[in-house]
Amino acid sequence: MANTMTKIASYTAPSNVTQIQFTSIPQTYKDLMINTSARTDYAANSWNDLTMYFNGVNSGVSFNVGYLVNGSATGGYSSSWAGWTTNANAATNEFGSNNIYISNYTSSNYKSWIIDTAPEPGSTAGTAGYILGFAAGLWSNTSAISSFVISTTTSSNIVAGSEITLYGI
């Protein structure tokens, strides 16, 4: 296979949706990259958290995520964190941007990934200082990744116009 990036599938929400699932992911690439441009209707704070889990498994599995907030290291979540996004209190038409790169998604080793996330690229500098983050994650599971779910960590929806694209590398 040539060393290129190929778009596997993409979804742009025409209306609000609680959860987005990508299924039947082809097992023919080495790595995966998920790009999200998303906003939610959560009305507290000025950002929201996305969550992600694989193969329908979101319990009994060890997710380990550390991140940086505005240049300072801070603690980690032991959950399926998938970056920040904007919400109902962000500037109009502003969507947060995330890239999630998953290495060796078909291997029988545990799966690791990196995230870069920018929830408020152009708005009020620094409501809570959440400008840019990086994270590393580990899914302690030996199964090949064949599907994933993205939703929010609050009782809220991913709003219309949000887009998720899956690439194979």
Next chain:
Amino acid sequence: MTEATVPNVVEVDCSTGISTTRPMTADEIAAQQKMQEDFAAQQAAQAEADAAKAAAKESANAKLAKLGLTADEIAALIG
């Protein structure tokens, strides 16, 4: 729960490119709620740890100031 209030999910089949919107199943809703509860608990624990760390830092700075260090000296010391 009426259908109008059931959260919806979109399934994107990567083998066909077809996306299908449907109501979430009871199992999916339960899993979603558990994830949200777990995440909220983790955030609360993280906030508590951050607050404790900030309080310890403030206390340490106050003790250094009592020893006669200036604010610039304290900043140089702790980075």
